[in-house]
Amino acid sequence: MRKSDKKIENQIRVVLTEVCEDTLKGYEGFLWVTHTVNYSSFPQSLKIVCVFETNQDRENFLMGEGSLHVSTTIQKAFNKVGIQLKNIDKHLSYDTQKKRK
DSSP: OOHHHHHHHHHHHHHHHHHHHHHHHHSTTEEEEEEEOOGGGTTTTOEEEEEESSHHHHHHHHHTTHHHHHHHHHHHHHHHTTOOOSOGGGTEEEEESSOOO
16 A cells, blocks of 8 residues: 555545544444545545444435435545545445344
């Protein structure tokens, strides 16, 4: 990993940690945020995954204001550190840790 890649990774980590802590307080079943990135095609390759405990928790989040709140928060936080994402929703996905029947 190049020095510039490490700097980008640290910025991503700081932003997503802030978003995670904020989201944990406000949304039932939210667990964590993770990401993947290919630094040679950053920021287009950035993929952010919000993980929930169950499918129902994820659905409740998506049916309410949750996804709008999180996408806006992420966009603003990245803008603060100088990372421009044209369409944050293309970088975001939502998953669950376990499935509920």
